[in-house]
Amino acid sequence: MGYPHPIHPKETPVLSRHFGEAEARTYDGWAARGGWEGLRTALAMAPEAVVEAVKASGLRGRGGAGFPTGLKWSFMPKPSARPHYLVCNADESEPGTFKDREIMRWTPHQLLEGVAIAAHAIHAERAYIYIRGEFTEAWAIMEAALAEAYARGALGGDALGSGRRIDVVLHRGAGAYICGEETALMNSIEGKRGNPRIKPPFPAQAGLFGMPTTINNVETLAAVPHILVRGAAWYAGLCLGSPKSTGTKLISVCGHVQRPGNYEITMGTPMRDVIFEMAGGMRPGRTLKAVIPGGSSVPVMTAEEVGRCVTDYEGVVAEGSMLGSAGMIVMDDSADLVYQLWRLARFYAHESCAQCTNCREGTGWTTRVLERILAGQGKPEDLDLLVDLGEQMTGKTICVLSDSCAAPVVSGIRKFRGEFEAYIRRERQPALATV
Amino acid sequence: MSAAHPAAPHEPVLVGETRARLEALFPKYPTRQACLLPALWLVQQARGWISEPAMAEVAEVLGLTPAYVKGVVTFYTMYHTHPVGRHFIQVCTTSPCGLCGAEDVMRALLRETGCGELGATSPDGRFTVVEVECLGACGFATPVLVDDDFHDSVSPEGVAGLLARYP
Numbered sequence: 001m002g003y004p005h006p007i008h009p010k011e012t013p014v015l016s017r018h019f020g021e022a023e024a025r026t027y028d029g030w031a032a033r034g035g036w037e038g039l040r041t042a043l044a045m046a047p048e049a050v051v052e053a054v055k056a057s058g059l060r061g062r063g064g065a066g067f068p069t070g071l072k073w074s075f076m077p078k079p080s081a082r083p084h085y086l087v088c089n090a091d092e093s094e095p096g097t098f099k100d101r102e103i104m105r106w107t108p109h110q111l112l113e114g115v116a117i118a119a120h121a122i123h124a125e126r127a128y129i130y131i132r133g134e135f136t137e138a139w140a141i142m143e144a145a146l147a148e149a150y151a152r153g154a155l156g157g158d159a160l161g162s163g164r165r166i167d168v169v170l171h172r173g174a175g176a177y178i179c180g181e182e183t184a185l186m187n188s189i190e191g192k193r194g195n196p197r198i199k200p201p202f203p204a205q206a207g208l209f210g211m212p213t214t215i216n217n218v219e220t221l222a223a224v225p226h227i228l229v230r231g232a233a234w235y236a237g238l239c240l241g242s243p244k245s246t247g248t249k250l251i252s253v254c255g256h257v258q259r260p261g262n263y264e265i266t267m268g269t270p271m272r273d274v275i276f277e278m279a280g281g282m283r284p285g286r287t288l289k290a291v292i293p294g295g296s297s298v299p300v301m302t303a304e305e306v307g308r309c310v311t312d313y314e315g316v317v318a319e320g321s322m323l324g325s326a327g328m329i330v331m332d333d334s335a336d337l338v339y340q341l342w343r344l345a346r347f348y349a350h351e352s353c354a355q356c357t358n359c360r361e362g363t364g365w366t367t368r369v370l371e372r373i374l375a376g377q378g379k380p381e382d383l384d385l386l387v388d389l390g391e392q393m394t395g396k397t398i399c400v401l402s403d404s405c406a407a408p409v410v411s412g413i414r415k416f417r418g419e420f421e422a423y424i425r426r427e428r429q430p431a432l433a434t435v
Numbered sequence: 436m437s438a439a440h441p442a443a444p445h446e447p448v449l450v451g452e453t454r455a456r457l458e459a460l461f462p463k464y465p466t467r468q469a470c471l472l473p474a475l476w477l478v479q480q481a482r483g484w485i486s487e488p489a490m491a492e493v494a495e496v497l498g499l500t501p502a503y504v505k506g507v508v509t510f511y512t513m514y515h516t517h518p519v520g521r522h523f524i525q526v527c528t529t530s531p532c533g534l535c536g537a538e539d540v541m542r543a544l545l546r547e548t549g550c551g552e553l554g555a556t557s558p559d560g561r562f563t564v565v566e567v568e569c570l571g572a573c574g575f576a577t578p579v580l581v582d583d584d585f586h587d588s589v590s591p592e593g594v595a596g597l598l599a600r601y602p
C-alpha cells in the first residue's frame with residue numbers, strides 16, 4: 001500500500017517525522033528520538049508558564065474549530081477541592097479525516113506526552129483519552145504504550161520523578177459520530193447517550209462529571225511537546241500565510257488523487273501544492289472538479305478556488321470555505337457531485353442525535369429531496385427548497401452538526417447548479433432507483 | 436425482542452473473569468455509571484451480543500435501571516442487540532470511500548458471504564455484513580473491519596481471499 005509515503009520535499013515533518021518507524025512506538029524508541037523531553041521540561045515549569053508558552057506559540061485547536069489552545073487552557077479555574085479533568089478527543093469520525101489515527105498508530109508516546117503536559121498545565125490529575133470504537137488497532141497500540149509509560153514511571157503518582165500525579169485512562173467509544181462533539185463526548189464517558197449539551201456552562205466551568213474540564217484534539221496535544229522542547233518562537237515562526245495560523249498541520253487527502261495520505265505542511269502552504277504535488281494530483285486524463293477541504297462539514301470549493309487558496313484558517317475562509325479538520329475530499333471530473341452530496345447528507349441524517357427539530361427534520365428532508373432529484377423526480381423548485389432548508393439548519397441548533405450538513409449542500413447548489421439542473425430536466429440518467 | 440429469541444435461559448455474564456475486569460475499572464472513574472460503556476463492551480466480548488437479561492445484569496451492578504441501559508445500548512451503533520454471524524464485517528461506504536469504489540466492495544461482500552442483504556446473517560451463520568459510516572481511514576479506501584481486524588485498500592477482487600481467512 002506504500003504508506004506512509006516518503007516525506008515530500010515540501011512537507012514539514014514535525015508530528016509525522018517518525019511515522020512508519022515501528023521502534024518509535026516503544027518507550028525507549030520514543031526517548032531515543034527526543035521523546036519525553038517535552039514533559040520533563042514542562043514538569044520543571046509552573047503550570048501557568050506552560051500555558052503562556054502554548055499561548056505564545058499560536059497553536060490553535062486541530063479538531064475543527066481552530067480555537068487558540070493556550071487561551072482555552074487559561075479559562076480553567078485555579079486549583080481547588082474540585083478535581084480538574086483533561087479530555088483528549090480521539091473520536092476522529094469526520095469523513096475525509098484520518099490523521100489522529102496515524103498519530104496514535106505510529107507515535108503513541110507523542111500523544112501521551114502531550115496529554116501529560118496539558119494535564120500538568122491545567123492542574124488535572126487525571127486525563128481521559130476517548131478513542132472511537134472502530135479504532136481497534138490504534139487502541140491496542142495506545143494500550144501497550146500506556147502500560148509501558150506507567151511501568152517506566154513517566155505517568156502515575158510521581159510522573160518522571162516530579163512528585164506530580166498524572167493518570168491517563170483510555171475510554172472506548174461505541175459507534176456514533178456525534179460523540180466527537182465535545183459535550184456529547186463527555187456525556188458518553190459519563191455513561192450516557194451521546195447528546196450534546198446546551199452551552200453555557202462551558203467545559204472549563206462544568207465539563208466532565210460537572211468538573212472544570214479542558215478538551216483537545218489528538219493532533220493539538222501531540223504538537224505540545226515540540227513547542228516545549230523547541231520553543232514557542234520556533235513554532236510561531238512556522239508560518240507562510242496569516243500570522244494567526246502558525247505551526248504545522250497534518251492534511252489528510254483522499255478521494256481522486258494518485259497518492260492519498262497524510263501530508264504535514266507549514267501553515268500557509270498553497271493548497272495546489274498539497275493536492276497536485278504531495279498527493280500526486282489527478283489520475284492521467286482527469287481534471288480537478290471540486291474539493292471539500294475541512295472534512296465533509298464545510299462548503300465545497302471549485303478548482304479555481306483551490307488554485308488560489310492558501311492552506312491556513314484564514315486562507316480557506318477567504319476562498320469561501322473552512323479549514324476544519326483539514327481532511328480534503330478531492331473529486332475529479334468523473335465525480336457525480338449531486339450523488340456525493342446526497343451520500344454526505346445521508347451521513348448527517350444518520351448521525352444526528354435527533355434532539356433538535358431543525359437538525360432531525362432538516363437532515364432527513366435534505367437527504368430525501370436530493371434522493372428524488374437523483375431518481376429523476378426532482379422539481380425546479382427543489383433547489384430553492386434545499387437552500388431554504390439549509391437556512392433553517394444553520395445557527396439554530398444545540399451543536400453544529402446541522403450546519404455541517406447544510407454547508408456542503410448549499411455551497412454545492414450555488415457553485416455547481418448545472419449538475420443539479422441536469423437531473424431535474426431529465427438530461428441525465430437517474431443515479432438512484434425511483435423513490 | 437424476546438419473541439425473536441425465545442426461551443433460552445440467561446446464563447449470568449458478569450461473573451468470574453468478566454466481573455473482575457469490570458471491577459478493575461471502578462477506580463478509574465468517579466461514578467459507577469461511567470463504567471457503562473466499558474461494561475457493555477465486556478458483555479459483548481463475552482457473548483457476541485447484548486441481550487435484555489444481560490442489560491439487566493449490567494444495570495444491577497452499576498446501580499442503573501434496565502430501561503436506562505437499553506436507551507444507551509441502542510444509541511450506539513456498535514453494540515449488537517441481537518445475535519450476529521461468527522464474523523462481523525463492517526464496510527465503509529461514506530463519500531470519500533464511495534468515490535473510490537466502496538459500493539462495489541460492499542456488493543462483493545454481500546455476494547461472496549452469501550448474506551445477500553445488509554444486516555442479514557449468511558445461512559451458514561458465518562458472516563454478517565453491515566455498511567458503516569466513515570471509519571477514519573479514508574485514505575485507505577476501501578477499509579473493512581472483520582471482527583477486530585482492520586483491512587485497508589480492499590478491492591472487489593480481493594474480497595474472496597479476505598473472507599477465506601475467516602472460517
Ligand SMILES: Cc1cc2nc3c(=O)[nH]c(=O)nc-3n(C[C@H](O)[C@H](O)[C@H](O)COP(=O)(O)O)c2cc1C
Nearest residue numbers: 061062063089091092093180181182216217220401
Ligand atoms: C458534530 C461534531 C463532531 C466533532 N467531531 C470531532 C472529532 O471527531 N474529533 C475532534 O477532535 N473534534 C471534533 N469536534 C470538535 C470538538 O467539539 C472540539 O471542538 C474539539 O475536540 C476541541 O479540541 P481542539 O480545540 O484541540 O480542536 C466535533 C464537533 C462537532 C460539532
Ligand code: SF4
Nearest residue numbers: 353355356359397399
Ligand atoms: S444539532 Fe443535531 S446532532 Fe447537534 S444536538 Fe441538535 S440534533 Fe443533536
Ligand code: FES
Nearest residue numbers: 527532570572573
Ligand atoms: S469515508 Fe470511508 S473511512 Fe472515511
